[in-house]
Amino acid sequence: MSNHWRRMDATAMTGSLIRWPTHLDSYGGCGTSVYALWPEHEDEPMIVCSAGLDVHAVATEEPVGPRGPWRHAFPDLDDQDIEVAQRSACLLGVLLLGTTGASWALRDPKAPADASMHDAFASFWSAAEADLTDVGLQVIDAISASYGRRPVLLTVQDT
Numbered sequence: 001m002s003n004h005w006r007r008m009d010a011t012a013m014t015g016s017l018i019r020w021p022t023h024l025d026s027y028g029g030c031g032t033s034v035y036a037l038w039p040e041h042e043d044e045p046m047i048v049c050s051a052g053l054d055v056h057a058v059a060t061e062e063p064v065g066p067r068g069p070w071r072h073a074f075p076d077l078d079d080q081d082i083e084v085a086q087r088s089a090c091l092l093g094v095l096l097l098g099t100t101g102a103s104w105a106l107r108d109p110k111a112p113a114d115a116s117m118h119d120a121f122a123s124f125w126s127a128a129e130a131d132l133t134d135v136g137l138q139v140i141d142a143i144s145a146s147y148g149r150r151p152v153l154l155t156v157q158d159t
Contacts, residue, residue, distance in 0.1 A: 017139060018034055018127060020100055026102060026103070030103040032156070034098050034099075036097055037057065038143070059074060059088070062157050064123070065123070095151075103124060105117055105123070106123050107120045
């Protein structure tokens with residue numbers, strides 16, 4: 001098997017910062033990526049002059065999971081203007097925590113146990129701080145100490 005196809009395989013997972021939920025049902029060959037984002041705040045005490053570099057992210061894949069945590073980073077995601085919608089607010093930092101060729105689905109708890117995933121699909125898995133490894137937490141803690149806040153975790157699904 002070539003290295004290219006090994007990387008594209010649904011079992012390929014990068015890094016050691018995320019505990020991927022391999023115990024959950026797989027939901028096709030789509031990929032999943034997890035980012036840590038540190039959005040700027042309007043009342044930011046540390047930005048008292050020009051930072052010299054504006055950092056914005058452009059969402060090229062669909063965020064999954066509860067909107068609340070990442071809505072501050074992508075406030076216009078539902079805007080009809082595609083150039084505005086996909087662009088994040090200003091970020092102090094962004095870090096790719098991990099990416100994989102797999103996607104995992106959460107089952108509807110009301111679905112019969114023998115129902116197929118197609119019939120029992122509730123949503124895609126999205127990362128939370130509890131899904132970080134010890135090393136992942138150390139990285140997040142170190143960067144968060146410099147920014148004075150915890151990051152927003154953003155899970156995106158390759159659609």
